[in-house]
Amino acid sequence: MQAFDTVRQRLRGLKALEGPFVPVDFSDAGGPPQALFLDWLEAAIAADIAEPHAMTLSTVDADGHPDARVLILKNVDDTGWYFAVSSESPKGRQIDVRPDVALTFYWQKLGRQVRIRGKAKALDEAICHQDFLARSPDARASVLLERQSERLDHPSSVDKAMAASRGRIDQNPDLTSAAWQVYVVVPTRIEFWQGATDRLHKRLLFQRANSNSAWERDLLWP
Numbered sequence: 001m002q003a004f005d006t007v008r009q010r011l012r013g014l015k016a017l018e019g020p021f022v023p024v025d026f027s028d029a030g031g032p033p034q035a036l037f038l039d040w041l042e043a044a045i046a047a048d049i050a051e052p053h054a055m056t057l058s059t060v061d062a063d064g065h066p067d068a069r070v071l072i073l074k075n076v077d078d079t080g081w082y083f084a085v086s087s088e089s090p091k092g093r094q095i096d097v098r099p100d101v102a103l104t105f106y107w108q109k110l111g112r113q114v115r116i117r118g119k120a121k122a123l124d125e126a127i128c129h130q131d132f133l134a135r136s137p138d139a140r141a142s143v144l145l146e147r148q149s150e151r152l153d154h155p156s157s158v159d160k161a162m163a164a165s166r167g168r169i170d171q172n173p174d175l176t177s178a179a180w181q182v183y184v185v186v187p188t189r190i191e192f193w194q195g196a197t198d199r200l201h202k203r204l205l206f207q208r209a210n211s212n213s214a215w216e217r218d219l220l221w222p
């Protein structure tokens with residue numbers, strides 16, 4: 001293992017927030033946060049940023065311990081931000097106990113970060129089934145394993161279970177998983193962060209007390 005100082009120096013030598021970045025003018029952002037998010041998402045797609053729909057989902061377990069992992073964003077609308085996971089996975093169980101979650105996006109080439117806080121709401125079975133059936137056969141078969149994040153005794157166990165799952169799908173293409181759950185994060189706090197090379201980052205915060213209240217907008221110190 002490298003000495004602590006060597007690692008520290010190596011990390012210090014790496015660049016961050018190099019830019020150049022296009023300055024933002026948040027005074028134009030008069031609409032709902034979803035509209036600004038979709039503008040930024042389109043800009044990330046146009047900039048050819050890899051997997052611009054990848055986001056970190058942060059959750060808290062029953063003991064108050066935080067957890068986080070990367071997921072794919074499925075949709076955004078007036079209600080909120082959507083994702084789908086197995087309700088029997090650790091994240092699914094954590095959301096079941098405590099629906100308070102955070103989503104974080106980082107679009108490196110643009111120096112942009114978006115942070116979203118809210119409650120994850122589970123959607124109806126019919127929507128979950130529809131979403132499940134829109135997945136590729138492999139993606140469906142992996143959900144049907146229904147053992148995500150459990151301890152794996154031997155890698156061959158996955159291959160065998162996957163072959164069995166694929167067989168079930170071949171026999172019944174309409175097969176769904178009761179564990180597949182689509183959630184919408186209904187936000188109460190969304191922050192847009194535009195990095196700057198001079199470190200005078202621009203930040204815009206949208207906040208509301210609950211999903212029925214109007215959004216308040218505030219600029220934040222860098």
Ligand SMILES: Cc1cc2nc3c(=O)[nH]c(=O)nc-3n(C[C@H](O)[C@H](O)[C@H](O)COP(=O)(O)O)c2cc1C
Pocket residue numbers: 051054067068069070071072084085086089090091092148149
């Ligand atoms: C780019 C990327 C996309 C991912 N997308 C998903 C996803 O959409 N759904 C999912 O359950 N896991 C996805 N994962 C895997 C999760 O990060 C995580 O490892 C897995 O869901 C187990 O999480 P858990 O043990 O906290 O339940 C993705 C990982 C990466 C790196």
